[in-house]
Amino acid sequence: MTLPRALHISPEGALLAVILLGASLTPSLVPRSPELQGALGGAVGALGYGAWRAVQWLWLWLELPVAAPRIRRVLRGGLMLLALVVFPVLVWQAAIWQEAIRALWQAPPAGNSAPLRVAGIAIAVFATLILLGRLFVWLLRKASARSARFVPRRVANLLGFFFAVAVFATLFNGVLFKGVLRLVDVSSRAADALVAPELAPPDGPERTGSAASLVAWEDLGYWGRRFVASAPTADEIAAFWDAPARDPVRVYVGLTAAGDARDRARLAFEELKRAGGFEREILVIAVPTGSGWLDPGSQDSLEFMHRGDVATVAVQYSYLSSWVSVLVDPSHGLDEAQALFDLVYGHWITLPRDARPRLYLHGLSLGAFLSQSTVPLLDVLGDPFEGAMWAGSPFLSEFWRFVVQRREADSPAWRPRFGNDSLIRAGNQQGGLTEGRAAWGPIRLVFLQYASDPIVFFDTSLAFRRPDWLGDGRGPDVSPDMRWFPVITMLQVGLDMAVSLGVPGYGHDYVAEHYIPAWAETTDPEGWTADRQQALQVLFRDRPSR
Structure with a gap:
């Protein structure tokens, strides 16, 4: 008995997917719920699987040598077994990491069922995205086959690719994305008009x-x-x-x-x-x-x-x-x-x-x-006006990026020291605002940010470069187990932005206790x-x- 072609999984791709899924489950700036952990892991795993399939296709297209069928069967069986063994180990370790971040943040634990929820959702998301990928390939092939009647084969393949991209872009960007934005717009407008009794x-x-x-x-x-x-x-x-x-x-x-x-x-x-x-x-x-x-x-x-x-x-x-x-x-x-x-x-x-x-x-x-x-x-x-107090300055801010990039070399990116501290000072939960090497000038510009705030520290450069704030002298509310991975860390911190509220005094949830010294200094x-x-x-x- 053989599985339907749509259910076939490449063992090599499966192992790579599991490895990347495990990397995505490592700690990031914010503790994530098992549901989000599973969704991120499944998505990253699907990206890894798709990357492997693309490499495999290119290898065959270039007609490079492949192993004998018998050797391939043994290797593929071993790789699939390894993937099946490694997957639950990584999911279990991810739950331990998340509980450590929750303890650091003084947040309640996720519960004993967290690993099972992570695994179930990761598998569901992975399967869904793989099926969508295969639908994309099916559309490409159908369009290419029709085009091949009129144009050369390679041109037909290119036309088929653009057709599949157009269909998916229309579906996900033109329909789903705009539909979600429209729903958010209508609901937000209604909420804004609501007069609380x-x-x-x-x-x-x-x-x-x-x-x-x-x-x-x-x-x-x-x-x-x-x-x-x-x-x-x-x-x-x-x-x-x-x-x-x-x-x-x-x-x-x-x-x-x-x-x-x-x-x-x-x-x-x-x-x-x-x-x-x-x-x-x-x-x-x-x-x-x-x-x-x-x-x-x-x-x-x-x-x-x-x-x-x-x-x-x-x-x-x-x-x-x-x-x-x-x-x-x-x-x-x-x-x-x-x-x-x-x-x-x-x-x-x-x-x-x-x-x-x-x-x-x-x-x-x-x-x-x-x-x-x-x-x-x-x-x-x-x-001049007297000053400013800005909290949680987002990664969009050129002013904040300027302060971080031009900071004193011995100061961390999450609490930069700028010049002689007479114009700009930055602080967090543990202070840092009263340590100026010079007295304030006529304008006092104060930044308040938490080292664990992903909205402050997200950057697309996370895809290819380890950030300064993730070095040895990281912030007190950043997990010591957090590591940088190309692309994956950018996806992790990007997701963190959506869930950075909910634990007062951490992430993007600023509290009066920390506003007070910032306002006092300002x-x-x-x-x-x-x-x-x-x-x-x-x-x-x-x-x-x-």
Whole structure:
């Protein structure tokens, strides 16, 4: 009894697939669920199998010598047996590696069934992709056979290849990919319009979305309404300081408030003036993430730190998650960010120096990238803003890459030291911001990033070069068992980006406890001490999320 041709597996290809699958299951920056482990392993294994089949075809096409049939049967049998033995060993070891990362991150274990789930999903994904590959070859051959009636054989083979590519590209890019994006767009738009019943328009006339506001409550968007409604009150802040405090000013303009990016920025600027934002001690131009979200841990901690005497202004540029925005157009939102900065800064420099707020920039993730893209450092040196605090600067950021590439040779890529530390400093969970070799200059630019954040450290060069951050002096939250493999490490870290949230204080999940020292170094609060900082960190560690 023989297997149908569609079920035949090359033993040589199977062994190579298992070896590459095992490499893909080694630790990366983020702990992965068994389901994702299996999906990645199956996909990488299928790529390895396809590569072997391509090499095998080329070998035969060149008419190079092959082993005798009897020797081939013995070798192929041994290779298949080896693949079947090695596969479960690698899957079992992968589960041990993943549990070690989870322990490092203080995350819960995946469970005893993890190896079985990894193996089952890897086999299913591998089989599916192999069948798709064989469908591609079948289409190629059919199209080539038809073309061969009219053109030379080699030209027919080339036409058949292009036909199969066109069919698959239309199916996966033109139909599936666009269909998924359309579904994400519709669902994100609906979520952004949702008005949570527990949130009511603010009563105070100085609040955005109130009856006196220039922006209707409905036009703030889902995250804008939460941002405005969740601000800490003067009473909460005063209780921490045991001294009088103020209600913070939060200005937010959603996508539906105006049809044009510059109109939304103008509306936010006018609302900021109306709410008294230019009369506060601290003024922050914040750029939200792709969905419009601003991290409460960052904003709340800054407002506590400065006794509520803070105004923050932001404009929504999308309702898609940051990773979707990156796929569609990572520069989308730059018009809003640039227009808002120009308006606020242009007005700020007209105010008397001793009677204007201290101006700062802020952004997280895609918001950090857009915020950095608006900074005209050479244009503002005559009257510079005070500084910026950027968290989780994504790999898209040319500014961040410049800092890493031009860092001091004795500093790691995950916490670079730039120049004499008077303009730029970078820190993580373990600090690094107060270790400047020179005093701060007129502008303080602070980067906060975790060494385990794949959104910060992804790079296509991972496909062919080991990154500096994966050397001996790696970050404290990066597995000591992580190794670099050509192409595979790029795929691993690329997948890590999609699952980098969920464990506070690691990956791309930034927390108030680490924002606090970053903001303190950026804004240099009056009367700030190490004891006061620790007290605020304890408060936010125990404070319920909003």
